[in-house]
Every structure is written in C-alpha cells, then in structure tokens.
Amino acid sequence: MRLAFRMPLSVAFLGLGAIGAPMAGHLARSDHQLTIWNRTGGKAQVSVAAAAGARIATSPADAVRLADIVVTCLPQSSDVAELLAADDHAMANALRSGVLLVDCTSGDPETSRRIANDLGARGVGFIDAPVSGGVAGAEAGTLTVMVGGGAAALERARPVLDCFAGKIVHCGEIGAGDALKAVNNALLALHIWSTAEGLVAAMNAGVAPQVALDVINASSGRSNASMNLFPDRVLTGAFPRTFRLALLDKDAGIAAAMARSQKFPSPALQLAADLMRMAHLELGDDVDHVEAVKLVERWSGVELRA
Numbered sequence: 001m002r003l004a005f006r007m008p009l010s011v012a013f014l015g016l017g018a019i020g021a022p023m024a025g026h027l028a029r030s031d032h033q034l035t036i037w038n039r040t041g042g043k044a045q046v047s048v049a050a051a052a053g054a055r056i057a058t059s060p061a062d063a064v065r066l067a068d069i070v071v072t073c074l075p076q077s078s079d080v081a082e083l084l085a086a087d088d089h090a091m092a093n094a095l096r097s098g099v100l101l102v103d104c105t106s107g108d109p110e111t112s113r114r115i116a117n118d119l120g121a122r123g124v125g126f127i128d129a130p131v132s133g134g135v136a137g138a139e140a141g142t143l144t145v146m147v148g149g150g151a152a153a154l155e156r157a158r159p160v161l162d163c164f165a166g167k168i169v170h171c172g173e174i175g176a177g178d179a180l181k182a183v184n185n186a187l188l189a190l191h192i193w194s195t196a197e198g199l200v201a202a203m204n205a206g207v208a209p210q211v212a213l214d215v216i217n218a219s220s221g222r223s224n225a226s227m228n229l230f231p232d233r234v235l236t237g238a239f240p241r242t243f244r245l246a247l248l249d250k251d252a253g254i255a256a257a258m259a260r261s262q263k264f265p266s267p268a269l270q271l272a273a274d275l276m277r278m279a280h281l282e283l284g285d286d287v288d289h290v291e292a293v294k295l296v297e298r299w300s301g302v303e304l305r306a
C-alpha cells in the first residue's frame, strides 16, 4: 500500500472576518505554516489562528512574501482586486511566481476572471473557492467549497482546503464557484423571505408559527430556512449575527445580474435581489441576514415568536 505524503505548505490567510477567522484557525492547527493578516490588526492578535501559533503579518505584502498558497476571504471580489493593487501593487508584486491564490470570498465571476488574468500575467495561479456552511460549518471544519478554475490548481489547493472543508466540488472554469454560490444564496434569500410571509399569513389565519413550521417541515414547502433558521433564530428572537445581511444582498445582486446578462426572464432572482437590497437599506450594514424577517414583521405588524 502506498501512503500519500503531503509536504507542509507555507500558507497566507487574509481576512479574519466571521467566517475567515475559524477557517484560518483550522489551518493554524494543521501541519502547514500559517501567516495571517487582517485589515484591523487587533482582530488578528486575538484570533484563534494566532493563539494556535500563526505568524501575524504587518501588511498584505509581508503576509504573502513566502507563501506557496494565499487564501483570501474578504466581502467581495473588488476588495480582493483592490488589496492586490493597493500601494502600487505591493501585494501583487510580493507574490512569488508559481504561487496559487485561492479566493474564498463569495465573489462575482467577472471580477474573478479579471483577477485571474492579471495574476496569470505574473505567473500566479488563481481559483475562486467560495464556501457554504456558515460560521458553524467553518468552526466544525465541514464547509462545502465550490471551486472554479483548473483541475490541477484545485489539486494544489486541496491540502489547504481539506483543513476546513467537508466537501470540495469542482464546479467549472474560473468564476463557476462564484456563480454557483450566488445562486445558492439567492435561493436562501427567497426561502427566508417567503417563509416569513407564509408564517405571517398562517398566523393571521389562526395558526401559531411553531405549528405552521411543524407541518411545513414535514411537507414539501420545507427548506433550511424553515427547518433551522426559523426555529433557532426567529421563533426564539435570538437572531445571532453570523452572516451579515449586507453580504446576502451582495450575493443576491450577483445572481440577479448574472441572470439579467444572460437575457432570460428571471423575475424570482430579480425579486430576491430587490428584497435583500431593500432589507439591507432599511436595517443597516451590521444586522444578520435572518433579520430580513424583521421587515416582513414590521410591514405586517406580526411578530413571529414562539
């Protein structure tokens, strides 16, 4: 029997937000040598990755200088492009030829393709590798990673992705991971919104929300929203902040723009984007995505609590 031996890699992780921080934590506890960087440096200092021994870089360029693989996890693709280009391309210039940038941002396909082209001209590889599974999945190391890019690049990234993934799926060429992630999140947005409206209508008809969910979750209208988000977060009124509504607004917008550019009628995707934009504008930048329900509650005058 041949045992697979994998060399530890030098990895840089940039972006220690709600989901990036636990992902980096797994890498810090692995055999790889991890360097971390976060725009707000204090968050890197107190991160689980730092506690597990990761080196804290002083700048993005300092973070990537010795890296074999660079992982980015920022709000949107334009943030990744701007980071690479900032300070007269300091970070891009610091990337060694042959390095692979693994972008775990839930990005947009067009910007990812542009970044991949720019990096390709420098001899640097790129895959888009957005994740799903939420902060709980990141903490458990069971994220699903949807990859766009070449198969060989994915194989190079796999020892790094394995540290925080339960499932890795090669979706297609560069941008395919972003495209699929945006579609998934547009569906999430529709499920959250439509479940809220449905529960309000049921409640006004005399059915308690927990009774309605009990029946829906044993029936064909169920979704992750009805099975998990509403029982755990809405009926309890807990609304933990794990994934900002602003980010779901961004994702639904990407899906809607994609469908629009493909010129087929896509009223549900356009509606998802409009609803999330409205909710984001009404409720602000820092609220959780599930708090979009509060807008339905406000308009109907009904609170969906157990």
Ligand code: NDP
Pocket: 015, 016, 017, 018, 019, 020, 021, 038, 039, 040, 041, 043, 073, 074, 075, 076, 079, 082, 083, 104, 105, 106, 107, 131, 132, 133, 134, 135, 242, 243, 244, 247, 248
């Ligand atoms: P957060 O808002 O929690 O964190 C964003 C991170 O990006 C922070 O580290 C922030 O730094 C950094 N950042 C923001 N803008 C810039 C910039 N212009 N330049 C450099 N760094 C920047 O986001 P999440 O961690 O929740 O999300 C990250 C990505 O993962 C997003 O694309 C999101 O859609 C996706 N995602 C998130 C999930 C979740 O459950 N949270 C689930 C699946 C995907 P600072 O600390 O200085 O603000």
